[in-house]
Amino acid sequence: MCLRTATLTKTLRLSAISPPNGCEYEFGLIQKSLPATEFPESDTECLNLNITAPADVLHGPSALPVFVFIHGGGYSFGSNAWPQYDHARIVTLSQEIGIPVIGVGINYRLGPFGFLTSKGLQDHGYSANNGLKDQQVALIWIKKHIALFGGDPNRITCMGESAGAVSTMHQIQLGTGTPSFSQFVSLSGSPLMMRPLPSFVANDIYQTVTGILGLQHLSAAERVAALSAMPATELLMKLPPGLPFLPVLDERTIKKETNFAELASDTKTELPENINMLIGSCDMDASIFGIMFASKQTGCLKRFVALLNEFALQHTSEILRAYHITPEMNDSEAWPLILHFANDISFHAPASAYASAWKSTAYQYRFKEPNPWDGPWKGYATHVLDIAYLFLNYTEDMSKSQAKLAVEFATDVIHFINGKAPFQKVKQGSKFAKEYISEDGKTLSRDKQGNDTVWPELFSRAGYDAMSGVWAKFLSS
Structure with a gap:
């Protein structure tokens, strides 16, 4: 554990074991690097906390609200030590605007160490979803001890981005009892975007791993x-990249999968009654698909049309027109348009579905600010x-x-962490409440394919879960 004030900049934090150069990979997604040193890793000392507080927190008049950040990285890489996750500047800003907060960054086990599971492993006492359980333990510890650092245990906001956002929503239903937080922020991720694996798929992955490691001839x-x-x-070095070590449906932690139809139903029995939500997405979150699944571009148009015919035949022509996709296109022309479809069904639609269904107060935003830095996704x-x-670490x-x-x-998020309305809350029948784009961003933007006036009605007719099935099968085909 590391306690730091908003003015302290140097700490040593051990990261969870993960593939090398993960931080550089994420800099590539952002298309801009920050100064970074080596990130020491450990399989036994990595579950640490990085607590960032205002310099005078222990001398303040009252306990401060706390946000706990769960990093993304597809459950394969990430660390609270990475400079893009440094909380010093957002904590300093909170103090400057008179509503100070404390920030906590956590680590959790990644890849096979956090998410490899099978019936054989569970029969021998190794439970599933250890990475999620690490997060849960961190949240419980923070609620129990954060008062010692000037925090209010009754005002904790769990915040995550991408896989970390998926995790925040799993944490609401993980195990039994009341979650250790009263609010959460979901930045570009939900269980509808990254669905938990069925147990039989987890068993198949385990068999693949043991085969690669030459253990298939051994008893369970x-x-x-x-x-x-x-x-x-050694284990990580021997495994090829791309194996899907993800949260798994089991009988103890994640018991069921959420779908669009359930969120649209009248019951919504699985949603909590008293946890406020701030949820949003970026206008091209699907850039991550374009990078991770670049090989899917070959033959993409033919496969996409075939899958539309399989899942929603009567709507195929309408969907293709909505995304300006024509049969005469080559794959390189069709690929970015298919990614717009992927963005709508994987990021925008889930954010809207959760915001509309949420029983407590919900705020929804859209991040439309174009990437200002040179690279394939500039604009x-x-x-x-x-x-x-x-986190304000790129403002220079x-x-x-x-x-x-x-x-x-950042100010809007700080207001939410403090229990204040950041902007207008979601009302019945409304869309997202706030858009973020700068004056320079309006000029820089290359995104001319927005379909917000089209996809809600179109997906409703074709079936949200059917459209989600199209993209899921596209990625697995």
Whole structure:
């Protein structure tokens, strides 16, 4: 654990074991790097907290509200030590505007160490979703002890981005009992975007892993023993990239999968009654799909049309027209348009579905600010760009209007953490309440394919879950 004031800048924090150069990879997504040193890793000392508080917090008149940030990275990489997640500037801003907060960054086990599971492992006492349980333990610890650092245990906001946002929503229903927080912020991620794996898929992944490691000839007990004895770095080095180590449906932690139809139903029995929500998405969050699944571009148009015919035949022509996709296009022309469809069904539609269904107070935003930095996605509101703006660690590389927007975004989130309305809440039948784009961003934007006037009605007729099925099968085909 590391306690830091908003003026302290140097700390040593061990990260969870993950593929090398993860931070550089995320800098590539943002298209701008920050000064960074080495990030030491450990498989036994990585579950630490990084607490950032105003310099005079222990001498203040009252306990401060707290936000707990869960990083993204597809459950494969990430660390609270990365400079883009430094909370010093947002904490300093909160103090300057008179509503100070405390920020906590957590780590959790990643990849196979956090999410490899199977019936054989569970039969031998190794439970599923250990990465999510690490997050849960961190949240419980924070609620129990944050008062010692000047925080209010009854005013905790859980905040996550991408896979971290998915995690915040899993934490609401993880296990039994009341969550350790009263609010949450979902930045570009939900269980509708990244659905938990069925148990049979997790078993197949386990069989793949044991085969790669040459353990398939061993008994179930011997496999478990061999995996437990293998050094973590060796295990990770032997596994190829791309294996889907993700949250898994099981009988103890994630018991069921959420879908659009359930959120649209009258019962919504799984939604909490007393947790406020701030949820949003970027106009080109699907840039992450374009990068991670670049190989899917080959033959993309033919596969996409075939899947539309499979899931919603009578709506295929209408969907293609809505996204300006024509049969005469080549794959390179069709790919960015297909990604717009992916963005709508994976990010925009889930945010709207949760905001509309939420039983407590809900706020929804849209991050439309285009990426200002050179790279293939310059001019688009890309995945992870919201983090670059929210935590204010890139303001020296922004224009005045861009830096002003970053402060505005951060200020709204600080208000929410303090239990104040950041902007107008979601009302029945409304869409997102606030858009974020700077004056320079309006000129820079290359995103001309927005379909907010089209996709809600179109997906409603074709079926939201059917449209989600199109994209899920596209990625797996």
